[in-house]
Amino acid sequence: MRSASEASAVETAAEPAIRVEHVSVTYRTSIEKNPTLKTTLMRLGRGERLVSEIKALRDVSFEVPHGTVLGIVGANGAGKSTLMRTIAGILPPTEGRVEVHGRVSTLLALGVGFNRNLSGRENVILGGLAAGLDRDHLEEKYDEIVEFAELEEFMDLPMRAYSSGMYGRLAFSVAVHMDPDILLIDEALSVGDARFRRKSFAKMRELCEQARTILIVSHALGSIRELCDQAVWMHKGTMKLWDAPDAVIDAYTEFLGVREAVIDKEDV
Amino acid sequence: MSTTSTEQSSGAAAAQGASRGRRRAVDDIFGERHVYEPHRVGLPPLGRYARMVWRRRAFALELSRTNMRAQHLNTVFGQLWLLLNPVLLGMVYFLLVDLLRQHSRGFAFFAHLLAGLFLYQIVQTSATDGARSVVKGGRLILNTAFPRTLLPIASVITAFKRFLPTLLVYAPIHLIAGLPVDWQLVYLIPVVALMVIFASGLAMLLSAAQVYFRDLSSFLPYVLRIWLYVSPVLYYYDEVPSKYKPILDVNPLTPILASWSDVLDKGHAPRPGFLLLGVAWAAVAFAAGFLFFVSREREFAVRI
Numbered sequence: 001m002r003s004a005s006e007a008s009a010v011e012t013a014a015e016p017a018i019r020v021e022h023v024s025v026t027y028r029t030s031i032e033k034n035p036t037l038k039t040t041l042m043r044l045g046r047g048e049r050l051v052s053e054i055k056a057l058r059d060v061s062f063e064v065p066h067g068t069v070l071g072i073v074g075a076n077g078a079g080k081s082t083l084m085r086t087i088a089g090i091l092p093p094t095e096g097r098v099e100v101h102g103r104v105s106t107l108l109a110l111g112v113g114f115n116r117n118l119s120g121r122e123n124v125i126l127g128g129l130a131a132g133l134d135r136d137h138l139e140e141k142y143d144e145i146v147e148f149a150e151l152e153e154f155m156d157l158p159m160r161a162y163s164s165g166m167y168g169r170l171a172f173s174v175a176v177h178m179d180p181d182i183l184l185i186d187e188a189l190s191v192g193d194a195r196f197r198r199k200s201f202a203k204m205r206e207l208c209e210q211a212r213t214i215l216i217v218s219h220a221l222g223s224i225r226e227l228c229d230q231a232v233w234m235h236k237g238t239m240k241l242w243d244a245p246d247a248v249i250d251a252y253t254e255f256l257g258v259r260e261a262v263i264d265k266e267d268v
Numbered sequence: 269m270s271t272t273s274t275e276q277s278s279g280a281a282a283a284q285g286a287s288r289g290r291r292r293a294v295d296d297i298f299g300e301r302h303v304y305e306p307h308r309v310g311l312p313p314l315g316r317y318a319r320m321v322w323r324r325r326a327f328a329l330e331l332s333r334t335n336m337r338a339q340h341l342n343t344v345f346g347q348l349w350l351l352l353n354p355v356l357l358g359m360v361y362f363l364l365v366d367l368l369r370q371h372s373r374g375f376a377f378f379a380h381l382l383a384g385l386f387l388y389q390i391v392q393t394s395a396t397d398g399a400r401s402v403v404k405g406g407r408l409i410l411n412t413a414f415p416r417t418l419l420p421i422a423s424v425i426t427a428f429k430r431f432l433p434t435l436l437v438y439a440p441i442h443l444i445a446g447l448p449v450d451w452q453l454v455y456l457i458p459v460v461a462l463m464v465i466f467a468s469g470l471a472m473l474l475s476a477a478q479v480y481f482r483d484l485s486s487f488l489p490y491v492l493r494i495w496l497y498v499s500p501v502l503y504y505y506d507e508v509p510s511k512y513k514p515i516l517d518v519n520p521l522t523p524i525l526a527s528w529s530d531v532l533d534k535g536h537a538p539r540p541g542f543l544l545l546g547v548a549w550a551a552v553a554f555a556a557g558f559l560f561f562v563s564r565e566r567e568f569a570v571r572i
């Protein structure tokens with residue numbers, strides 16, 4: 001396996017930024033919300049096992065060349081977030097192999113790694129260090145991040161005092177300022193008020209113009225159409241279609257049975 | 269290797285990427301390469317893992333600092349409280365033991381008691397703080413890829429930083445009690461090191477276990493209390509009647525705490541037997557905690 005990929009590396013001059021080979025991800029979760037020793041012992045006593053399996057990705061393979069802006073669309077539960085987490089190295093694949101070239105910055109649906117009891121400043125610093133940025137670089141970027149999010153006077157407050165829009169703005173700002181080679185964005189394009197949305201859309205366009213690899217998951221199909229140069233339609237853990245954004249979105253909306261105009265109105 | 273459909277599609281994407289002139293120079297992009305594969309045996313390559321932990325050490329330090337700030341431990345009163353707490357506890361235990369023993373204990377025993385409590389607090393803080401560390405890391409774990417061992421390690425760093433000032437409190441008491449002061453005190457350094465290594469293993473073990481059993485941390489205070497009682501802190505190791513010795517001897521903390529007492533109370537090097545056992549227990553605890561944690565950590569993201 002290793003030698004095969006090395007051989008192909010010699011053949012093709014440039015490696016893709018992301019190579020996903022036959023990846024499957026299966027979640028195995030216990031059904032109880034809060035597993036405790038007590039309930040486990042009681043369950044063992046009765047001889048039950050409460051584990052359910054969910055196949056979130058099934059044998060997905062693709063390559064994303066450097067500099068591609070890839071849009072990912074699909075219904076709820078199609079496996080889009082799972083795919084992003086696998087590429088980010090957060091979830092190990094159950095089967096298959098993921099190879100990523102470059103530093104990844106993630107902006108996943110749940111916000112960056114924010115702890116609500118810590119201040120915005122502490123969260124930004126901690127999140128950056130965890131993501132592998134070095135201290136000096138982070139200090140340098142900090143002001144830029146805060147300025148873009150327009151949250152100067154809130155940075156020393158604990159984040160539980162933030163409104164959800166403010167939360168999203170900070171998350172967006174952190175992710176786009178981390179100078180990633182590869183940016184993964186999961187449903188974070190439409191945060192904040194209309195003005196911030198316009199601003200973040202402009203920022204996204206700026207990033208897309210640069211030679212970055214960007215993966216965007218969004219239900220805002222208009223944004224995908226405008227920003228991306230490739231698109232994927234995920235369906236029940238598989239890749240149903242990979243094509244130009246227009247073609248994918250047309251097929252997807254037709255499948256959903258909604259008129260796109262309705263969706264587009266809610267876009268950026 | 270890859271299917272035809274993906275080859276076509278990526279080929280098309282590549283063509284388009286190139287046509288837009290987006291492709292960067294190959295070299296400056298290949299700085300970082302990550303491969304994610306299933307680990308059937310459950311363990312990632314340990315050498316690479318250790319390097320990754322080392323590279324992100326700034327994160328563990330910052331997390332510890334932030335947590336201490338959140339508990340107001342960076343203020344004067346916060347620090348004072350931290351010192352006062354074990355001193356008061358030490359007084360309570362001293363009175364209790366003194367009472368039971370009908371005034372047979374001198375000030376030197378108070379010094380022994382305090383020193384033992386201070387050292388024991390490394391394990392206590394690492395365990396209680398560490399157990400919650402991973403579960404508390406919630407969103408960070410869901411959204412960032414980093415070696416999770418840094419979370420319990422940050423708790424151990426906190427425990428160590430809380431331990432250091434207690435030495436300042438202990439020093440005058442040691443002098444007043446007229447306990448020996450000589451070069452043998454350098455043995456304290458390896459003894460503390462053993463305690464920290466042991467505590468790290470324990471913190472990793474507990475923090476991983478807490479993901480599966482969320483009520484673990486509510487049992488913990490009782491366990492830690494009992495553990496203290498069966499450790500040579502509230503008494504000297506040598507005065508324990510031989511019929512209770514076996515209990516003490518299976519306690520992993522006994523060799524470390526007894527070594528601590530050998531150096532501080534008697535002023536001689538720790539007995540070699542204790543030192544060897546202490547090294548063995550610390551190594552076992554660290555290896556067990558680390559291996560258990562690392563074999564499980566890839567699952568944390570879906571369990572939290």
Ligand SMILES: Nc1ncnc2c1ncn2[C@@H]1O[C@H](COP(=O)(O)OP(=O)(O)OP(=O)(O)O)[C@@H](O)[C@H]1O
Pocket residue numbers: 027028029054055056074075076077078079080081082083569570571
């Ligand atoms: N932590 C988890 N534990 C167990 N199952 C999960 C977990 N996260 C997701 N799943 C399951 O995996 C499947 C794919 O989920 P995923 O979050 O990837 O979907 P998605 O495409 O991002 O959906 P959405 O559009 O709603 O964000 C779903 O069936 C979901 O139930």
Ligand SMILES: [Mg+2]
Pocket residue numbers: 080081082109186
């Ligand atoms: Mg999602």
